[in-house]
Amino acid sequence: MTHMHIAGSIHADATQGGPQWLEVPADLNALDTKLWPRGTVRDDDGRIVVAGIALTDVAQEHGTPTYVIDEADFRSRAAEFRDSFAGWSIFYAGKALLTKTVARWAFEEGLNLDVTTMGEMRIALAGGMPAERLGFHGNNKSDEEIEFALEQGVGRIIVDSFDEIARLERACEAGGHTARVLVRVTTGVEAHTHEYIATAHEDQKFGLSIMGGQALTALVRCHSSRFLDLAGIHSHIGSQIFETHGFEVAIRRTMRLASQFRTATGVELAELDLGGGFGIAYVGADSPLATAEIAAAFEEMVEHECRGFGLSRPHLSIEPGRAICGPAGVALYRVGTVKIVELEGGRSRVYVSVDGGMSDNIRPALYAAEYSAAIANRNSSARPVLCRVVGKHCEGGDILIRDVFLPSDIAIGDLIAVPGSGAYARSMANNYNQIPKPPVVAAKDGVTSVMLRRETLDDIMRLDVGK
Ligand SMILES: Cc1ncc(COP(=O)(O)O)c(C=O)c1O
Numbered sequence: 001m002t003h004m005h006i007a008g009s010i011h012a013d014a015t016q017g018g019p020q021w022l023e024v025p026a027d028l029n030a031l032d033t034k035l036w037p038r039g040t041v042r043d044d045d046g047r048i049v050v051a052g053i054a055l056t057d058v059a060q061e062h063g064t065p066t067y068v069i070d071e072a073d074f075r076s077r078a079a080e081f082r083d084s085f086a087g088w089s090i091f092y093a094g095k096a097l098l099t100k101t102v103a104r105w106a107f108e109e110g111l112n113l114d115v116t117t118m119g120e121m122r123i124a125l126a127g128g129m130p131a132e133r134l135g136f137h138g139n140n141k142s143d144e145e146i147e148f149a150l151e152q153g154v155g156r157i158i159v160d161s162f163d164e165i166a167r168l169e170r171a172c173e174a175g176g177h178t179a180r181v182l183v184r185v186t187t188g189v190e191a192h193t194h195e196y197i198a199t200a201h202e203d204q205k206f207g208l209s210i211m212g213g214q215a216l217t218a219l220v221r222c223h224s225s226r227f228l229d230l231a232g233i234h235s236h237i238g239s240q241i242f243e244t245h246g247f248e249v250a251i252r253r254t255m256r257l258a259s260q261f262r263t264a265t266g267v268e269l270a271e272l273d274l275g276g277g278f279g280i281a282y283v284g285a286d287s288p289l290a291t292a293e294i295a296a297a298f299e300e301m302v303e304h305e306c307r308g309f310g311l312s313r314p315h316l317s318i319e320p321g322r323a324i325c326g327p328a329g330v331a332l333y334r335v336g337t338v339k340i341v342e343l344e345g346g347r348s349r350v351y352v353s354v355d356g357g358m359s360d361n362i363r364p365a366l367y368a369a370e371y372s373a374a375i376a377n378r379n380s381s382a383r384p385v386l387c388r389v390v391g392k393h394c395e396g397g398d399i400l401i402r403d404v405f406l407p408s409d410i411a412i413g414d415l416i417a418v419p420g421s422g423a424y425a426r427s428m429a430n431n432y433n434q435i436p437k438p439p440v441v442a443a444k445d446g447v448t449s450v451m452l453r454r455e456t457l458d459d460i461m462r463l464d465v466g467k
């Protein structure tokens with residue numbers, strides 16, 4: 001196999017769609033610490049070691065693809081939010097990654113949990129998260145979900161529409177419950193992130209508009225309901241956000257809304273929930289703020305707006321998901337084929353196919369999300385080659401990593417580890433091409449334990465009850 005004419009082996013070439021910013025790494029064996037679970041190293045044999053266990057051993061024990069979650073890393077990030085945002089309520093967003101074990105970790109670290117469906121509620125409760133520590137989200141909660149939440153004593157329901165308010169009141173009346181609610185509002189903030197994960201601009205499905213007046217109407221409506229106990233306002237501007245400006249605007253607009261509510265009712269709202277959205281590093285060029293910096297900025301912004309509107313400081317909440325579980329997770333794949341595709345002008349591109357793809361990580365296909373990767377089973381002194389890491393699905397867009405430098409001796413059987421895979425990978429996994437979903441394995445002190453077992457083809461076959 002020759003790599004003589006591989007474009008991008010010298011530098012990333014924009015004419016091939018290679019990003020200009022992607023620098024040729026000086027040492028492909030070095031691990032950029034901001035991308036990997038804390039404490040990840042290469043051992044003397046060149047194997048990547050996460051939480052004290054070599055990924056080669058993980059692959060041997062659990063097969064590939066597999067998601068590995070470093071328990072200590074998850075817990076340390078949870079604790080960082082708890083400690084940096086002292087006095088705030090932290091709701092870990094279970095949509096990012098939820099298993100019973102993960103719910104228990106969140107609980108043990110003093111966090112609450114944000115859930116969006118019956119399934120998430122059931123897993124959270126089964127993991128020992130007390131119902132009163134759950135915040136129930138969703139723009140189309142079913143009667144069944146609402147009744148279940150009320151019966152279990154879910155701590156708060158974040159209402160998203162007038163239909164839901166009416167549905168919730170009916171369920172409260174029928175079951176003799178009172179529901180503590182927050183009203184999810186759209187602040188009109190254009191969060192600097194992918195369109196599909198920005199959630200506060202006007203023209204999308206979540207929340208009730210501040211600008212259009214529905215948010216205030218909904219707050220007053222909940223306040224005057226004998227079945228609802230209005231806690232306050234909820235705003236979530238989007239996800240994978242690196243700067244605080246969008247939050248600043250959201251805080252100003254929600255505080256203004258709280259002040260308008262006070263004018264309308266004479267009552268000050270007790271709580272403001274600012275949602276999640278804190279970005280993480282997927283590639284070297286990403287530089288997220290430290291949790292403590294975000295907390296300090298938020299405190300200052302809230303204080304400023306409270307002063308401006310003459311409001312007392314409400315109880316504050318946030319809902320980080322990705323920032324807690326994302327960096328804790330690594331996806332492990334095995335290389336199955338390496339193909340050199342000839343391009344125009346005598347150039348070529350290296351396609352490295354792994355044994356997973358868009359069924360276990362839909363994010364690159366859905367959001368053009370970027371990832372990085374490293375060979376996990378060995379060191380290599382071969383020169384860096386710009387590669388495209390692709391999956392095994394029947395889809396040209398089944399690209400896991402569009403551009404990444406890997407050593408030119410990458411070969412069949414090598415293990416590829418993709419950091420930042422703890423969030424929204426397994427939780428958004430699907431069975432495209434009837435591929436079973438990979439397991440999620442917790443790693444701690446050199447030992448792994450399966451949190452979610454690998455789906456089997458039998459599981460999939462059993463669903464097919466046709467003749
Ligand atoms: C209401 C709500 N809260 C919290 C989150 C968690 O977001 P992230 O994982 O970006 O922190 C989301 C997802 O975007 C969400 O929709």
Ligand SMILES: N[C@@H](CCCC[NH3+])C(=O)O
Binds near residue numbers: 197239363424
């Ligand atoms: N699923 C999105 C983010 C969260 C959307 C939920 N509101 C992602 O993978 O980045």
